[in-house]
Amino acid sequence: MSQYLILCVDDERYVLDSVLQDLEDFEEHFIIEATESVAEAKEVLASAQQDGQQLALILCDHIMPEQTGVSFLVELDHAKATSQAKKVLLTGQADLEDTVKAVNEAHLDYFIGKPWKGDELRHIVTQQLTEYVIQHDDNLMRWTAVLDTERILNALSDKRAQFGE
Structure with a gap:
């Protein structure tokens, strides 16, 4: 059903399993992939692009x-096909220099420190995905039951006002 991909990358399987468990609520509406390496993530992205899926x-x-x-x-961030994706760094080991580089050069959207709380992660993912679909999806009504309903309805209202409907 979905054309949007959520990609989780961590070299520790138990961390990936925990993230996937926290993201279960999104499985019905998004394609969720987990990889244990950047090389594997690149393969998933190449396959997703061939299938017409966008990294959200x-x-x-x-x-x-x-x-x-x-x-x-x-x-x-420098690749045309993935530059618009929301980027969340989920780590316990990035130093200040790495974090600044992520913000400045990768246009990092959010930083989450390990360990995280499941509710916090779901809230952040919801907000980031809401922003993404508002910017990239023409059919916002389908997202009202899944993402931030108020923000989506406000975006719909703004679009209607903009086009004088």
Whole structure:
């Protein structure tokens, strides 16, 4: 049903499992993929693009074996197909320099420190996805039951006012 992808990247399987559990409420409306490496994430993105799916949100750890999460987020920000995605750094190990780089060069949308609370993560994901669909989806009504209803209805009202309907 969905054309939007949520991608979770962390080299620790138990962290991914916990994130996936926290995101269960979104499974009916979004494609959710979990990868244990940046290389695997790139494969998922390539496949998603071939299938016409758009990366709406990425939750990415920072410290990983072959490439840091921050450098991957910067890479995604510079790629046309993924530059509009909401980028969330989910880590307990990014230092100030890495975090500043993520904000300045990857246009980081949110930083969540580990350990996180499930309700907090769901709220942040809801807000980020709401912003994404408002900016990129022409059929906002379908998202009112899933995302931030008030923000979506306000966006619909603003669009109607803008077009004089």
